[in-house]
Amino acid sequence: MVTDDIRKSFSKIVDRVKSMDPVNVREWFDQLSVLNFDGGTLVIGCPDKSIVQFLEDNCLASFTQAAQAITGYLVTVEFKQHVSEPKEIGDPTSLTSFRLNPDLTFKNFVVGPANRLAHASCVAVSNSPGDTYNPLFLYGSVGLGKTHLLHAICYEFQVSNPNVRISFLTCEDFVNRFIKAIEEGTISTFQQQFRNVDILIIDDVQFLHGREGSQEEFFHTFNALYDNNKQIVLSADCAPSEIKSLEERLVSRFKWGLVARIDPPSYETRIAIVQKKAHLRGLDISDEIAEYIASKVKANIRELEGALTTLYAMAQACGEEISLELAKEAFGQEPESHRDITISDITKIVTEHYDVRLADLQSKNRSQSIALPRQICMYLARKLTNHSLEEIGGHLGGRDHTTVMHAFSKIEKLIQTDENRKAQIQELTEIIKNHK
Ligand code: ADP
Ligand code: MG
Numbered sequence: 375m376v377t378d379d380i381r382k383s384f385s386k387i388v389d390r391v392k393s394m395d396p397v398n399v400r401e402w403f404d405q406l407s408v409l410n411f412d413g414g415t416l417v418i419g420c421p422d423k424s425i426v427q428f429l430e431d432n433c434l435a436s437f438t439q440a441a442q443a444i445t446g447y448l449v450t451v452e453f454k455q456h457v458s459e460p461k462e463i464g465d466p467t468s469l470t471s472f473r474l475n476p477d478l479t480f481k482n483f484v485v486g487p488a489n490r491l492a493h494a495s496c497v498a499v500s501n502s503p504g505d506t507y508n509p510l511f512l513y514g515s516v517g518l519g520k521t522h523l524l525h526a527i528c529y530e531f532q533v534s535n536p537n538v539r540i541s542f543l544t545c546e547d548f549v550n551r552f553i554k555a556i557e558e559g560t561i562s563t564f565q566q567q568f569r570n571v572d573i574l575i576i577d578d579v580q581f582l583h584g585r586e587g588s589q590e591e592f593f594h595t596f597n598a599l600y601d602n603n604k605q606i607v608l609s610a611d612c613a614p615s616e617i618k619s620l621e622e623r624l625v626s627r628f629k630w631g632l633v634a635r636i637d638p639p640s641y642e643t644r645i646a647i648v649q650k651k652a653h654l655r656g657l658d659i660s661d662e663i664a665e666y667i668a669s670k671v672k673a674n675i676r677e678l679e680g681a682l683t684t685l686y687a688m689a690q691a692c693g694e695e696i697s698l699e700l701a702k703e704a705f706g707q708e709p710e711s712h713r714d715i716t717i718s719d720i721t722k723i724v725t726e727h728y729d730v731r732l733a734d735l736q737s738k739n740r741s742q743s744i745a746l747p748r749q750i751c752m753y754l755a756r757k758l759t760n761h762s763l764e765e766i767g768g769h770l771g772g773r774d775h776t777t778v779m780h781a782f783s784k785i786e787k788l789i790q791t792d793e794n795r796k797a798q799i800q801e802l803t804e805i806i807k808n809h810k
Pocket of ligand 2: 520521522577
C-alpha cells in the first residue's frame, strides 16, 4: 500500500534528484509516482516505456541515492510503466538498435522554415504509414534533427499503435547484422525478419557507401517492403545522388517518394530550440540568454544543447542563477577582433597554407589537392562567419548550398577521425582569428 507518508517522501526524493542530477531532470518528473514500496524496493511508476528506459539508463543511481538519503533505509529502486504493456505481435523490438528517447518527440521538435517539410512529412508518415510518402528520405548535415524526427515517428507509433511492427536501426547496424548473418549462415532468417516489418526506418544510409553486398541486400529488402506497401523512412547526411558509390537503382528508388532536406535553422528557430530544451529540463531562461546562446551556436543543434548543459552545470557548480554573465563566461568571451572574419580572410590563409590559387578553388578542378582546401574553406567559412551556405558557395566558384553542406560534414568527420587534419584545421582557425 502506498500511504500519504510514502507519497510525501517520494516528492522529497524527486526534489533531491533534481538538485543532485540537474542534467537529467525533465519536466515530466512531476508525473512520476510511487507504485509500491515494500520489502526495501521502491517501485516508481512512469507514464510510458521510453521514460522507464530513460530513467534506467540515466537516473537509477541518483534515485537510489536520494531514496536512501530520504528514507534512511537501504532501498532498491525500480522503474515501471503505470499501465501494463500492450501485447506485442512477434518481437518488433528485436530489430531496433535504439532505446527510444522520450526527449525526441514531435512535441519537443521546433519547426521552422529550414525543417518544415521534413517535419510535416514525418508527421504524415506517422498518421498513415505506407500511403503518403514512400519512401521518405530525410537529409541534412549533422546535428540538424534527422535522428530526432525518426525517433519521433517511432514514439508516435509506440503510443498510438504499439502493434505496428517497426524496425528502426542505424545503417551501420543493418550492415553489421547482414555480415553476421552471412558468416553464421542465417541469411534467410535475416531476410525474413526485415521483410516482415510494417515500417522500416534506417538512419544514416550514407553508410552504404562502398558496401556492394549490403547494397544488394538492402535493394531486395526495399523492394519486398515497398511492393507490400510497407513504409520505409531513410535518413542521410546528403541527398541520395550524392551518396558516393551508391548503386544507381538504389539512388532512383530513394527518390521515388519524398526527399526532404533539412537546412541549418534560422536565428529565430535557434532561439526557440534553446528555450524548448531549457523547458524540457525544467529550466527557465530569459529571452536575453536564449538569444545569446542562439547567436553563438549556428550550424549544429547538438552544440546548442551542449552549450545549455554546460551553462546549467556551471550554474550548479557556482551555486548561482543562470545569468547572461555566466552564459558569457561559459562560452569564453571572444575578443572583439574575431567578430568580423570574412570569407576572403579565410581563402587567403587557406590558399597560402596549401599553396594553391584562389582561381583553383573557384574552378571546377576536383583533384584532391584542390578539393580539400576548397572544402576546408567552406567548413571554416561556415564556422567562423555568418554567411549563408549560398553565399559561401557563391564565393567558391558558384557552388550550390548542398555542396557547401556536404563539404562541411565531410570536414567535420575528418576532424573526428584524423588527428593530423584536426590539428591542421585548428591551426588554420587560429591563424585566421589572429590575422584580424
Ligand atoms: P542528426 O541526426 O541530424 O545529426 P539529431 O537528430 O541527433 O541530428 O539532433 C541533434 C540534437 O539536436 C538532438 O538533441 C535534437 O533533439 C536536437 N534538435 C535538432 N533539431 C531540433 C529541432 N528542430 N527542435 C528541437 N531539437 C532539435
Ligand atoms: Mg543522426
